[in-house]
Amino acid sequence: MMKKIKSTSLNEFYQEAVSFTGKDIQTLLPPGIHKEIGHFNVFNISDTLKEVKRKQVMPYNRRAYYKISLIRGKNRAEYADKVINIENNALLFATPKVPYHWIPQDENQSGSFCVFTDEFLVKNKSGVVLDELPIFKSGGYPVFEITDEEAEEIGLTFRKMKKEIASDYEYKYDLLRNYVLELIHYGQKLQPATVLHPTQNAAVRIISLFIELLERQFPIESPNQKLQLRTAKEYAERLAIHVNHLNKTVKESTGKTTTEVISGRIVQEAKILLKQTDWNISEIAYSLGFEQVAHFSNFFKKQTSMAPLAFRS
Structure with a gap:
């Protein structure tokens, strides 16, 4: 039986994060984030899967924020009438507007993901409106199958995020905004993964x-x-x-x-x-x-x- 995790807010996301990381909320929250417009954080996927059994559904159903994930492992993404099978590595962009289920197909899962609100990018001088970007528009399936080399390159950006969010640099959130935009533009240059049309289920x-x-x-x-x-x-x-x-x-x-x-x-x-x-x-x-x-x-x-x-x- 597939378990579906429900949540509708950042507060509830952090309540779940406490359970899957074993850390308290104060430890999980980025230093200085309350001084910011919007919200940003970054996690390791291995932490989120610590207590997740094989083939458990991990739906993204959090309406409050966006999510970019580097996922390494065999997985399946299920949209309403489309299924995308990933054999090795994927870069996934999730918007609060489009529901889907992400189903790990084996236990060898790793990678990183970041969560952020649209307000987080408001301070960026580019004036980015997330829902106007091709990668976040409704009707698309922004899952990109990537090579090991591309996964390493994207992983480096996530490692920079993790290092920066823990720093005491005064302008670290400006730098983190740039990293988010770097991932968005990287994704928009990729070709989407093959979309299948299975009739079963x-x-x-x-x-x-x-x-x-x-x-x-x-x-x-x-x-x-x-x-x-x-x-x-x-x-x-x-x-x-x-x-x-x-x-x-x-x-x-x-x-x-x-x-x-x-x-x-x-x-x-x-x-x-x-x-x-x-x-x-x-x-x-x-x-x-x-x-x-x-x-x-x-x-x-x-x-x-x-x-x-x-x-x-």
């Missing part, structure tokens, strides 16, 4: 990643937080599949339409916000992606046969 992957992407939108923790994905088409675009394919798979697997599944989760969150917060109806409507209160009220009443205020009272 494709529906299972699509449903799993669709639900993962749906749940990643929640919980709504602030009236200023707005639901980003509302329609079947928007989810299909993130999963890089045709909306008709998503609709067919969801219907066959759940007996419900994609819209019904999405609406059901939105109304579930609406009930929580109505009962557990003091936000007004306008704030709740906005956070759930409704531009007008009347639209939210009509939606909620259609789903529950009650008006939002009546449910709250």
Whole structure:
């Protein structure tokens, strides 16, 4: 049985990091990071796999940050309807927008990865907007199979990161930003790994990643937080599949339409916000992606046969 690790924030990432490294949070956090805009850190993959059994799924489902990984070993990356097999070495770029599962195929795993928020690169004078870069755009599969020589070259950059993050150099985070950009540009010059189209278990992957992407939108923790994905088409675009394919798979697997599944989760969150917060109806409507209160009220009443205020009272 594959184990799926769920997490939605940097805080939860560090709680997990404590368990897989045996170190406390204060030790794991980079010195001086709280003085910075955004967040950055770097890890050894061998630490994260210390207690991971063979063939355990390691999904990247953390919506708060980006991740660049140098992975050395036999692995498989599973997207919604694509599977990428890696025999030796890979450079992987992960965005919070596109879910996938990474599955080690043997116990000989090594390498490094860094995590960072988009705000981390704000201070860079190049004015980089991560989601506008080809390597982080939705619909792609940024997994690059690389040679041993390329892996050594990329590994050197990660070693520089580890050395620099532990230093007391006043401008170390400016240097670390440059290292991140160096990896991004290195990846953009590479050719993507071969993408396969296996039919076996494709529906299972699509449903799993669709639900993962749906749940990643929640919980709504602030009236200023707005639901980003509302329609079947928007989810299909993130999963890089045709909306008709998503609709067919969801219907066959759940007996419900994609819209019904999405609406059901939105109304579930609406009930929580109505009962557990003091936000007004306008704030709740906005956070759930409704531009007008009347639209939210009509939606909620259609789903529950009650008006939002009546449910709250």
